[in-house]
Amino acid sequence: MNRVYIKTYGCQMNERDSEAVGAMLRRRGYSLVDHESDADVVLLNTCSVRDQAEQKAIGKTGYLAKRKRTDPGFILGIMGCMAQNRGEELADRLPDLDLLVGTQKFHAVPDHLDNILETQKGLGPQPITIVDLDAEEGSQNTIREHLADKRQVSAFVSIMQGCNMNCAFCIVPKTRGQERARPIGAIVNEIEELADGGTKEVTLLGQIVNSYGRREIPIREGKSPFVQLLERVQDIKGIERIRFTSPHPRGFRQDLIEAYRDLSKLCEYVHLPAQSGSTRMLKLMNRPYSRERYLEIVDSLRNAVPDMYFSTDIIVGFPGEKERDFEETVDLFRTVAYDMAFVFKYSIRSGTPAATMEDQVPQRLKEERNQRLLRLLEKSSLVRNESLVGTTQEILIEGKAKRGNLYRGKTRGFRTCLVPATERLIGELVPVCIHRGTASALYGDIVLGGVDTVEPLLPQTL
Ligand code: 5AD
Numbered sequence: 001m002n003r004v005y006i007k008t009y010g011c012q013m014n015e016r017d018s019e020a021v022g023a024m025l026r027r028r029g030y031s032l033v034d035h036e037s038d039a040d041v042v043l044l045n046t047c048s049v050r051d052q053a054e055q056k057a058i059g060k061t062g063y064l065a066k067r068k069r070t071d072p073g074f075i076l077g078i079m080g081c082m083a084q085n086r087g088e089e090l091a092d093r094l095p096d097l098d099l100l101v102g103t104q105k106f107h108a109v110p111d112h113l114d115n116i117l118e119t120q121k122g123l124g125p126q127p128i129t130i131v132d133l134d135a136e137e138g139s140q141n142t143i144r145e146h147l148a149d150k151r152q153v154s155a156f157v158s159i160m161q162g163c164n165m166n167c168a169f170c171i172v173p174k175t176r177g178q179e180r181a182r183p184i185g186a187i188v189n190e191i192e193e194l195a196d197g198g199t200k201e202v203t204l205l206g207q208i209v210n211s212y213g214r215r216e217i218p219i220r221e222g223k224s225p226f227v228q229l230l231e232r233v234q235d236i237k238g239i240e241r242i243r244f245t246s247p248h249p250r251g252f253r254q255d256l257i258e259a260y261r262d263l264s265k266l267c268e269y270v271h272l273p274a275q276s277g278s279t280r281m282l283k284l285m286n287r288p289y290s291r292e293r294y295l296e297i298v299d300s301l302r303n304a305v306p307d308m309y310f311s312t313d314i315i316v317g318f319p320g321e322k323e324r325d326f327e328e329t330v331d332l333f334r335t336v337a338y339d340m341a342f343v344f345k346y347s348i349r350s351g352t353p354a355a356t357m358e359d360q361v362p363q364r365l366k367e368e369r370n371q372r373l374l375r376l377l378e379k380s381s382l383v384r385n386e387s388l389v390g391t392t393q394e395i396l397i398e399g400k401a402k403r404g405n406l407y408r409g410k411t412r413g414f415r416t417c418l419v420p421a422t423e424r425l426i427g428e429l430v431p432v433c434i435h436r437g438t439a440s441a442l443y444g445d446i447v448l449g450g451v452d453t454v455e456p457l458l459p460q461t462l
Contacts, residue, residue: 001031001073001117005039009057010047012081012245013205018045021079021109022364023145028110032147032401036432041113045097046082048171049109050347054082058094065156075099075116079106081175087133102133103161103176107142107244115284130364144190146197153398154201154241154410155194155426159187159229163207165248168286169315169346172207180212181225188232191213195238198427201396203231210251223352227255233254234263240429241396241412244361246273246313249289252297256410261304267412268305271340272297272315276324277332281318291328298336309384309413311340314373316364318346319357326369333373339413343373374401385437387417391452393444395427395432417442432459 005345008018009446021043022032023046031037042064047053047251061078068074068103078090084102091100098116101109112130146152161175164413165168191202199418206212213225233242240263247256249272259265272294276282301308312331331339345366348355389410394416395409407421419432431451432444 001040001120003033003039004030004041004043004113005011005033005036005047007036009053010049011046012156012203013207014040014045014047015157016205017080017106017159018043019147019156020143020145021045021106023147024107024110025113026147027145027356028114030110030113036388040073040079041318043077043109044070045080046078046443048085048175048349050344051116052347052348053189056084057082061094061097062070065094067398067442068096071410073120075120076110076137077101081110081171084133084175085171087131091129091131097129100129100131100133101396103180104136104139105134107139108132113424132384133199135177136405141182141186144186144193146190148197150196151427152194153396155199156205157187157190157202158182158205159209160206160212164211165208165250166286168284169349169352170319171352172351172444174351174385177210179208179215183215184213184225184229184232187229188236190272191236191239195236198238199242200239200429201243203237204229204233204242204301206244206246208246208248208251209244210247210256214251223255224251225255227259230259230263230266234265238272238368240265243269243414244345245271247271249287249294249297254300257300257304259299260301260308267414268307269309269339269414270301271311271312271313274329274332274373275313275315276318276321276325277329279322279324279328281321281328284320284354284357285315285318291332294332295335296405306343306349307413309339310336311342311414312336312338312340313344316369316373317363318363319354319361320359321346321369330372330376331370333380336378339381339415340375341377343377345370380438382437385439385442387437388434388442389437391432392431392433392447392450393414393442394429394451395419395444396429397421399426411442415442416445419444419446421446 006018008014025131036042064076075098077102084099103339143158160181162179163173164179194318205360217225261301335411373434397409406418433447434444436443
């Protein structure tokens with residue numbers, strides 16, 4: 001009765017939360033399984049950022065609820081953002097649900113499951129849906145456990161929770177609450193433990209990572225708390241690569257740009273959400289920067305680190321987006337030549353300011369704009385990968401590729417690379433000579449010797 005399957009929707013933060021819940025459950029004597037059909041307990045860790053993500057989880061819940069009717073011992077729970085966003089309503093709509101846990105209560109899941117099991121054995125009160133959605137002081141410090149018996153070559157580390165920005169489209173401030181930072185010491189301890197277990201790469205996670213600790217930790221020598229944290233992580237033995245996601249263009253200051261120049265472990269890759277290339281749209285979105293300021297950050301980063309890789313989030317079809325606004329986003333794509341991007345069709349999130357704005361954009365236009373950006377992205381991604389053919393790149397081997405006998409890993413610039421390797425090399429940094437590049441992957445062979453310094457790829461006109 002204690003086999004648990006956790007299904008995760010949405011962002012890396014959700015993946016990290018699921019992993020921590022899994023680790024806590026294991027310690028409590030539960031076992032984690034890879035398929036829902038093998039599980040006595042299914043927990044869905046949900047996302048609310050777009051309607052599609054919520055619908056997927058609701059569909060899944062309906063499907064799993066049927067199993068409850070023939071198998072009354074089966075336990076079904078919803079955790080995370082959708083639980084937080086639509087909690088009570090879900091409890092009413094889905095009476096088969098055993099558990100609803102919000103984003104500040106992940107650490108309470110083991111207790112709740114224990115209680116539900118007791119109830120089922122007839123030891124506790126009558127079965128009801130346990131709903132636990134309250135805010136909890138200090139909950140940002142509860143996500144710190146990793147699956148200790150599994151070596152994580154690359155690990156996510158949550159450094160803060162919540163978001164104080166008020167982007168007109170976004171539900172996250174409602175689902176994740178106000179910004180709360182973890183102390184630097186606690187984060188460093190967690191990463192040291194990971195390094196002891198063989199982790200080589202960490203990705204620091206937060207809704208707006210570069211505003212980390214801005215209320216709790218003073219600026220020192222012109223350095224923001226986030227840059228102070230990066231410097232501490234740089235000094236951790238065994239960690240070879242540092243990444244983070246996601247920063248906000250606001251507050252992306254000179255100290256962070258210099259950190260890219262000065263910290264050898266900070267990989268030359270940044271995911272910098274633009275949302276739109278039109279200053280007019282950014283204003284409507286309540287994003288406090290202009291197109292020019294965004295491009296200034298991109299330029300400063302390229303000046304500090306010529307071989308920088310860029311990724312972004314874009315929303316197409318935000319209310320009021322006209323053809324000329326969209327053309328500015330197309331132009332931004334051409335100017336920055338993104339290596340990667342997530343393009344989202346605007347999705348109405350009830351309770352956010354944009355939900356009731358006039359001039360909602362028809363679905364067909366959103367679709368067209370989405371496709372246009374994706375085509376541009378494919379081109380720029382291919383140009384980048386082809387430019388790497390013939391160079392030698394440092395690859396961190398992460399595991400076996402899905403198909404064939406190849407292993408998969410990443411360059412420092414976050415390009416996926418497939419290479420013939422051996423099990424023994426998982427978790428190692430190896431020099432790989434690239435012999436082929438497609439839009440989605442690089443292919444190469446491990447070589448003896450060092451890696452190349454690559455000539456900077458200048459943004460090209462696509
Ligand atoms: N519709 C579409 N995309 C959205 N995002 C956030 N809210 C919405 C919405 N209502 C996107 C933003 C954000 C990413 C995580 O999700 O681009 O950066």
